[in-house]
Amino acid sequence: MKRLFVLSIISAVLLLGGCLPSIGPEKEEVIQENEELIEETVMIPDVQLNDDFYKVLTPLKKSATRGLVVSNIYTKYDIQEAEEGLIRLSAQHFDTKNYLFQEGQYIDTATASAWLARSSTNKEGLNPPENEGGDAEETPIYLAHIIEQNYLTLTDEKKVRLSGISIGLALNSVYYERGGKETTISDKELEKQGIAMADKIVSRMRAKEGLQDIPIVVGLFKQEKRNAIVPGTYFATAFADKGKSAPSGWKEVNERYVLFPAPADIDNYREINTTFSNFKQDIDEYFPSFVNVIGKGFFKDNRMQSISIDIPIQFFGKSEVIGFTQFLTSHIIKYFPNIDVEVSVTSVNGPEALIVKEAGDDEPFVHIYGY
Known part of the structure; x- marks a missing residue:
């Protein structure tokens, strides 16, 4: 049985990852009918x-597996990127203009826990059985977490139905044995294991009622080591079209x-690294008591798309914060004209200033907290 949602008119504004401006009182209200035929009121922006x-359909329905993410994924950066990266992959098949987003509703906690287990402890387990000797090098845990996302469309009958599913497999690049031993997993082995697990998961999703003809996107995510301060990324993706029991391509x-x-x-990053070092050097020369500047650049197809810069300061006066922010703004325009930039200035008192510039813009958005 496919899940259908009956539509009537009201309004609301909600964007995944976007801002929430004040638009007005109008809202678009949706009546959602669940499998028990109980109607629930939700909204469409x-x-x-x-x-x-x-x-995004609201109020938000959290994924049933959300409670597992903190214990299974090592860093907050990986938690965020595993979800946001899967959205980027999904947009290649489910365009943002015609599809609505909802967190996954088809893989519940019990199912996810069973799939994440070793096959020696649960027959549904996708991770390999543990050796009798417990040798971590031979039997690491490959699959750390499963992320599900649902994509819905509005029909001519003014109903909203499930039209796509995305599955992200968060895979361990390092396996930490209980005794503290670390086993690094090669990229080749990670890809091999991930593809085999993706085949099984898509086949199992097809066995669920109503999902036989739903397109499914699959992504393989390589999570970083513990205590990493940059996130891991998706490294492979495939697509299972309607009725296909395994992803291909x-x-x-x-x-x-x-x-x-x-x-x-x-x-590969020598040029941008030189630019960043010159940017940092200018700051050090202008403010000799300065502590540190840390940037995290996001690259796609070997081209930097964006950079976020964190700058902790030790200034005490608000006038110093204002002067420093003005200095930063001019140098961001000078050094990073063609990429998205976000600069966060903080102190022991909390956030002090925020500078945001989109690629190609001449005038960044600047906010000094407290003003």
Whole structure:
């Protein structure tokens, strides 16, 4: 049975990852009928401010597996990127103008826990059985978490129905044994295991009622080591069209986060690393008591798309914060004219200033907290 949602008119504004401006009192109200035939009132946004974001059904229905994410994914950066990266992959198949977003509703906690287990402890487990000797090098846990996202469309009959599912497999690049031993998993092995698990998961999703003809996007996510300060990324994706029991057409996803200043031996990022170092040097010369500047660049197909810069300061006066923010703004325009930039200035008192510039803009958005 496919889940259908009966539509009537009101309004609301909600964007996944976007801002929430004041639009007005109008809202678009949706009556959602669940499998027990109980109607629930939810809302669809009337306004979409950015084509990069999906409209989201509200109130939000949390994924049944959300409670597992904190214990299974090592860092907050990976938690965020595993979800946001899967949205980017999904947009290649489910365009943001015609599809609505909802967190996954078809893989419940019990199912996810069973799939994440070792096959020796649960017959549904996708991770390999543990050796009798407990050798972590031979039997690491590959699959750490499963992310599900649902994509819905509005029909001519003014109903909203499930029209796509995305599944992200968060995979361990390092396996930490209970005794503290670390086993690094090669990229080749990670890809091999991830593809095999993706085949099984899509086949199992097809066995669920109503999902036989729903297109499914699959992404393989390589999570970073514990205590990493940059997130991991998706490295492969495939698509299972209607009725297909396994994903096909696996493609490389060329995305990466790089911490700046970067090591000198990273040739692919030498130019941007020099730019960032010059930016940092200007700050150090202007404010000799300065502590540190840390940048995180996001690269897609070997081109930097955006950079976020964190700057902790030790200034005490608000006039110093204002002067420093003015200095930063002019240098951001000078050094990063053609990429998206977000600069956060903080102190022991909390956030002090925020500077946001989109690629190509001459005038950044600048906010000094307390003004």
